[in-house]
Amino acid sequence: MISVEEARARILAALTATPSETVPLPAGWGRVLALPILARLTQPPADVSAMDGYAVRAADVTEGARLAVIGTAPAGHPFAGEVGAGQAVRIFTGGIVPFGADAILLQEDAEATASTVLVKEAARPGRWIRRRGLDFAEGEEVLSAGRRLTARDIGLAAAANTPWLAVHRAPRIGILATGDEIALPGDPIPRGGIVSSNAHALAALVRAGGGDPLILPIAPDDSQAIAEAARAARACDMLVTTGGASVGDHDLVQSALGPEGFALDFWKIAMRPGKPLIWGRLGATPVLGLPGNPVSALVCSVLFLIPALDRLSGLPGAPPRTIRALAGADLPENDRRFDHLRATLQPGPEGIPLAIPFPLQDSSMMKTLARAEALILRAPGAPALQTGAPVEVIPLGDLGL
Template sequence: MISVEEARRRILEGLSATPAETVPLAMGWNRILARPVRSRVTQPPADVSAMDGYAVRAAEALEGARLTVIGVAPAGHPFAGTVGPGEAVRIFTGAFVPPGADAILLQEDAAAGDGQVRVTETVRPGRWIRARGLDFATGEELLPAGKRLTARDIGLAAAANHAWLAVHRAPRIGILATGDEIALPGDPIPEGGIVSSNAHALAALVRASGGDPLVLPIAPDDREAIAAAAVAARACDMLVTTGGASVGDHDLVQAALGPQGFALDFWQIAMRPGKPLIWGRLGATPVLGLPGNPVSAMVCAVLFLIPAIARLSGLPGEPPRTIRALAGAPLAANDRRFDHLRATLATGADGQPVATPFPQQDSSMLKVLSRAEGLILRAPLAPALPAGAAVEVIPLGDLGI
């Protein structure tokens, strides 16, 4: 068995980003830039007013001075003339500052009437003017390649006059659940069988991680059926199987894929839940074989599939973020496998996070997983800890799953 860190390293080192595609700006959210975004315009394109008021010459806009109003400059309609000695132009937020003016007299600091404006508070040069190029200039790199685009980034790209963006194609992830005993939700449940949850849970996780899931029909415990389904998924950027990864007579994923050219990299990780995990390639297609137990499958997906999708999307593929918390209950000494305890998260009296493990940690208990807010990390051979001891936790809410 290999460690969690070694498994993640070997999975990521064999993956590369998907090709670039061009998408409309509105479809760029949460995608990974394949090429930098450089501005096509200067913003603002000229000196503009930051407030409603009067464009003036600061040297003359002294308290008590009276200036003649010679025109109006709304946003989008620049004043055509020049502000000369003793003159002012009524101006509104976002309007170009007319030539000759070097400050804005706030309307709150002015008294207007009879075509004139009286200054009630002295104005400093440059006051309330946003200089040309204050935000960015033509040709400036605004967003680097490899960045996951936020709504704020979309706004910046729009302001930089980009209607289209070059992003990495969303990775296509084939999901194949195996087993005679499972049925899709809503379908007849076979005698002695259960409803399959893994494929749907993994599809949701793939979407949350920026991938494009392809849920394949359930494959029975039959080598030919598993092989046919896997071969059909070769067009995907990765194939994820669930079930059939252990050593039982009906755990057939490796046996079914071997004759199709499957090359195994590793099998079995020193972790709980999720020991029986397969990683290899079917031709050029990476294959991640997850355990059939639903909690094991999801914990493995958090640790390995989410970083893999990130790497395929054009990101480095970092491990899940961890936080430091206090144990909300005593923790038993751990054995030789890295443990991931499902836990709730709360804020303690001193403001620190408190992670309390559920009393039952069976890898089949989806209700516990659904209610869990974090995974307490317990290293191999970690000693027993009392309540209140410091622990490392993966907060599941960060992952959007």
């Protein structure tokens, strides 16, 4: 058995980012930049007004002065002339400051007539003017390669005049559920069997992690069927199997994939839930073999599949984000397996949440898993803790998981 940290490190070390593709700007949201974005223009392209008012020469603008309004400069329609002594140009937010003007008289500080404006408050030179290039200059790198694009980044890329982006391809993840006992929802259920939940939960999780899931037909517990389905996944950036990873007689994934050229790296991790986890390679395709039971499969996904998706997507890949919480119940001493207790979060003292573990942590309970808001981390050999002691938790809510 290897540790959670070592397992994640080995998985990440074996993966590289997908090649890049060219997408139109609106398709870039959530994708990882493969090339930096350099601004194709200077923003603002000239000195512009930050407010609605009058472009003026500050020296003229004393309280009580009256200026002649000689034109207008709305955004997009620059004034072609020059502002001379005693003159003003009506200007609007984003309008280019005309030649000769060095300040903006706010409209609330002015009283307009048909062709003049009365100054009610003096203006300072440079005030309310946004200088050329205040935001960015042409040629400047505004977004770096390796960044997952937010909505704000899409806005910045647009402002920098970039209609196309080079982003890493969304990793295509083959998902293979195995087992004689499983049926698709709505299909007839074999006697003693259960409905397949892993494949669709994992597909949603892959989507939440920015990947592109490909659900392969359910493979019965039969070497040939598994091998055939696995061949279909060779076009994927990673194959995720579920079930068939434990030590029982019916653990066929390993034996089935062997003749197909499967090279095992490791298959046991010192953790709970989820000890049996296969990691290896089928030809060129990395294979992550998750445990068959849904809770173990999901916890392993949070710890290993999401970081793997990040790495394939062009990010470094990192352990899941943790936050500080307080134990909402007494916790027993832990054994040598890293434990992940399903818990709800409640507001606690001083803004630190209370993480309340479910009394029954059985790894078959989907309902408990769905209700959980966090996983309480219990390191190997962690001492017993009393209610209220600080603990580290992985919050599950924000990830769409």
